[in-house]
Amino acid sequence: MSPLLDYTSFCQIVEEQLEVTMQQPVTGGERLRDDLQLDSMRLLQLLVHLELEHGYVLVDEQLAQLPQMTVDQLLQSLAQKEVV
Amino acid sequence: MIKVHCLVSCVCEVIKRSDADHRPYYFGIWDADFALTSEFVLSHHAAHISHEAMLDWYRLLYGITVHSWYDPSRSKAANLTVLEQFMKTKRPEQSVIVMLDLARLPERENKFHHEVFPHYVMLEPTDDEDRWRMLDPDFRYEGEFDRTRILQAIDQPTVAGGFWFDGSQVKLPDTEAVSSYFMSGLKRHHPLTEAVEQVILHHAARPEKLPEALKQLPVIAIRKYAYEHAFAYFYERLGIDLVASDFDDWCDKIEQLVNQYTIIQHRAIKYSMTRDRADLQDIQQWLVAQTTLEDDIKRQLVDLFSRFQQKEGETDATRTLYDQLPASSTVIR
Structure with a gap:
């Protein structure tokens, strides 16, 4: 299944929401914490933005793994939020 | 191995090298002290948090007395002088623990990416008096730094504290x-x-x-x-x-x-x-x-x-x- 977000859109959202400059180009293998220097709180802020503004969610069971994820792993794990 | 508590990791290092079991010392660490500021901000460190009871139990369990070389009533400069002198004269069986701001050493892994990160590490002298070896059992790190850079990381208003102990005689806890x-x-x-x-x-x-x-x-x-x-x-x-x-x-x-x-x-x-x-x-x-x-x-x-x-x-x-x-x-x- 193809991810909901491409690299360009992801980088744009990260830069806008977290006020950071991303190293370009992103290849997908970058680890969110160790390579992109995004701490756990900023990653959670990003997730909340993705949910509220774009309708993309990460299941609770994967939240704790978020800092260790790569960009690809995050993008592959994002799912469309179910509308009740 | 998972990071749990930096001071506990430091004092347990010598226990792990002995015949004694270090695991009992982790009893109660699951509820170890933290701080809640007057603005209701959660903090893993605060100046008022005392490790006295924790270190008393270390003595009762393993027979090792942990001494504080850091004197909060004296200036930071005076305490740094004490540390430098101690590092020159300490014996190999003596362990030195110091609190520093890990965020001031950007080459060190700072998993939490905090702007200030009070953290206990152990120090050892090297053959070069301008270089100290830093042992960080909590993050399983060991490496050399310029002495002055370590002193700068200690010389921060957000950190204060340090201990030493002689680990040559470890008692098996009864x-x-x-x-x-x-x-x-x-x-x-x-x-x-x-x-x-x-x-x-x-x-x-x-x-x-x-x-x-x-x-x-x-x-x-x-x-x-x-x-x-x-x-x-x-x-x-x-x-x-x-x-x-x-x-x-x-x-x-x-x-x-x-x-x-x-x-x-x-x-x-x-x-x-x-x-x-x-x-x-x-x-x-x-x-x-x-x-x-x-x-x-x-x-x-x-x-x-x-x-x-x-x-x-x-x-x-x-x-x-x-x-x-x-x-x-x-x-x-």
Whole structure:
């Protein structure tokens, strides 16, 4: 299944929401914490933005793994939020 | 190996190299002190937090007295002079521990990416008097730094503290000391979950500062992994096979406890953006879930402890029912 977000859109959202400059180009293998220097709180802020503004969610069971994820792993794990 | 508590990791390093079992020292670390500021901000470190009791138990368990070389009544410059002098004269069997701001050493891994990160490490001199070796058992790191850079990381207003001890004679902890230590550290309530609840309630009406108030929650939450050491220790002392038993199930519960704090942090950030009461209720449900889960873990631990005491022939029977523990948890007899 193809991810909901491409690299360009992801980088744009990260830069806008977290006020950071991303190293370009992103290849997908970058680890969110160790390579992109995004701490756990900023990653959670990003997730909340993705949910509220774009309708993309990460299941609770994967939240704790978020800092260790790569960009690809995050993008592959994002799912469309179910509308009740 | 999981990071749990930096000072505990430092003093346990010498125990791990001896015949003594370091795991009992992790009893109670799951509820080790943290701070809640007057602005209801959670902090893993504060100047008023004393490690005196923790280090007293280290002496009672392993026979090693830990001395404080840092004198808070003196200036930072005076304390740095003491440290430099001690590093020149210390014997190999003496260990030096110092608190520094890890964020001032950017080449060091700073998993939490905090702007200020008070952290205890150990120091050793090298053949070059301008270079010191830093041992950081908590993050399993060892490396050399320019002495002046380490001193700069210590010379920060946000950090203060340091200890030394002679680790040449490690005593094997006896059952009585292990039992007393377990009982002294067991709390019926769950201070971290209660503190998180206080933070949430305080910021509920104006939640814009709520994310910052819980920023350090992950650093404190990982102390819950200390439960794993206690389970492993009691299971082994009771002759229970870790692989064939339910040990992994309890480890999963402990990991779930840690991970659910991340969910709470996520929901808190969400609530700060939505201000939706449903999100607030969601947080409260997770807090209840945390309490229930940690109740289960502590109850099982007390049952194990009771069986351990019976096996070891302790004359004072312990109550096995968690509900009967006094609030102070100082005595279970």
